[in-house]
Amino acid sequence: MSLVRQLWLSVILILLASSLTNFVISTYFERKNLQEQLYLKNVDDVNSLAMMLSQDDKQLTDIQLLISATFDAGHYQRIELISPEGNRVFLREFKGEMESDIPALAKDFFNFQVKPGIAQVSSGWNRIGTLYLESHSHYLHEALWHRTQAFFLSFIVISLIAGAIGSFVLHFLLKPLEMVVEQAHRFSEKRFMMLPVPRTAEFAKVITAMNSLAQRFKNIIEDGNKRLDELRYKSQHDDLTGLANCEAFETLLDAQLKYRDREGHNVLFLVKIFGMNEMSLRLDKQKVDDIIVDFAHVLVDFSKHIEGRYTDVRFGRISGSEFAILLTEAEDIQQLSDILVDVVRGFKGHSRDLYDLYVLHGGVYLAPDETRTGLMRRVQSLLIDASKERALALIDNKLTIVAPYHDEIQWRKALDSALKDGIHAVTFPVVKKDGNAIHYQALMGLELDNEVRKGGYFVHWARKLDMIPQIDFRMIEYILAKIEQENCAYDYAILLSYETMVSEASLQRILQLLSEHAHVAQHVCLEVRESVASANFELFKHFTLTLKETGCKVGLKRVGDSFSTLLDLQELGLDYIKIDSAFVFNVAINASNQNFLRGLCSLAHSLGIVVIADGVTSKEDADSLYENGFDGIISLMQQF
Secondary structure: OOHHHHHHHHHHHHHHHHHHHHHHHHHHHHHHHHHHHHHHHHHHHHHHHHHHHHOOOOOHHHHHHHHHHHHHHOOEEEEEEEOOOOOEEEEEEOOOOOOOOOOHHHHHHHOOOOOOEEEEEEEOOEEEEEEEEEEOOHHHHHHHHHHHHHHHHHHHHHHHHHHHHHHHHHHHHOHHHHHHHHHHHHHHOOOOOOOOOOOOHHHHHHHHHHHHHHHHHHHHHHHHHHHHHHHHHHHHEOOOOOOEOHHHHHHHHHHHHHHOOOOOOOEEEEEEEEOHHHHHHHOOHHHHHHHHHHHHHHHHHHHHHOOOOOOEEEEEEEEOOEEEEEEEOOOOHHHHHHHHHHHHHHHHOOOHHHOOOEEEEEEEEOOOOOOHHHHHHHHHHHHHHHHHHOOOEEEEOOOOOOOOOOOHHHHHHHHHHHHHHOEEEEEEEEEOOOOOEEEEEEEEEEEEOOEEEEHHHHHHHHHHOOOHHHHHHHHHHHHHHHHHHOOOOOOEEEEOOHHHHOOHHHHHHHHHHHHHOOOOHHHEEEEEEHHHHHHOHHHHHHHHHHHHOOOOEEEEEEEOOOHHHOOOHHHOOOOEEEEOHHHHOOHHHOHHHHHHHHHHHHHHHHOOOEEEEEEEOOHHHHHHHHHOOOOEEEEOOOOO
């Protein structure tokens, strides 16, 4: 029973008990008072009648007529004259039933016992007899009955008013309790919120204790984040610039070449500052280091100049003055190269110390089935040629897979047609150690150029045409239909793009779609890239909390670089994370990555988050990941 109902019941019982007590006491004294009043009336009336009968010498007939006239004129139950010998001389008594709406039970409860008025009747010195007079008690019953009705009516009205006021006051007073309940629910969803302390002392104690628990857990998470970030930074980053170190970037390239979409426009730039050796001879080390750091910042700013032209970007310091940039699902390499030239030119204008330096870069598209060694050899040869020719940049813009569509009109027509008729999904399981599936990863494919093409083939054009949210929406529709067709046998995970996450209109469309399919929404897993979530945390938080209301699951993909630095991570209620294949690749022989991933699993599990490894390529790696706490893996092997 709810607290409000208990309040209503308590109010009614308290009012009923107090009112009934008051009613019984007041009725008792009222009844006693009315009996006394009626008795006094009997005495007065009988004395008055006796005096009238005693005046003059009246015959018995006159006495009887006078008694009858008095009886008829008043409201009497009985008037009786008894002779001195005890014989009845005359009697008038009311024997009928008066019309009344008083229940018999009420009459029995009131039960008036009024003594009759008694007076002596005489004629001169002769005593005629004794006169008895009883007034009718019907009107007393009616008076008390009407009073009782008024009492119960007022009781009902007062109970309703008191209950309504009590409900309002209780609703106001119980707001802290509602907040505690909400806080407890959020705890169960792995979201730890703090509440304002109310003025009510009892609630203040409860909320203070709950806040203390939330704060303690938050401190644990923050400490874990800090240690994890330090561990990740030491093992994965260059101490001077903060970019990925050579080993980490090479692992990233290996994972990209072995696992990523091979039809995508993935670009690698190798950028080198020439003249640093000569400059280090005439400048102190600190100054040289400052130049390197400034240049690293310029490269990072380059990603802002090309925002919207790629999906992911990674930077690495390959050697002292050599840097690499990896762009996935990027637009035309020539345009990107031109923008990079302009950015570097601006860097050289900062100081006269930089006049003796020149910055060159080479750029290539990643080719399918290419090794990291072959890729680096290709881009380094372009860089060497650029240094010989003193060209600012040399690029190889040849694509292994060339689409037959050449402009926006052709691409829009092809994409519209594919979204209407040619949606496909490639699915593969996320498996636990026992071989059971956590869910299935679903990758969209569109039928273009008479073949089913993965996202990398068309995503850069879809981004240019602002069709990404539409594509993501159609993918969710497709998966919902698939889940319904399979009778909810499996869960499916869908990767959503940055453009979809930041669009409120797209979010509302997805929300409405999931609400319309509420019976299967819990089998849908929606995820975004960690880089997108960390760069737009407030939007991601809104995105996550909004979608969680539908019952679907929300996760992060390609996790590793920024997960430990996500603010208020405990409030998101994430269901799972998928660790980037760059951290997973060859983890069995990479002790630093093992330590980092073990800490990451511990942090995630403390929040109730399932941890999945993406792009596992060997049984040794799989065994190592399970040993370090992973709940599941996405394997590139057909079988172990």
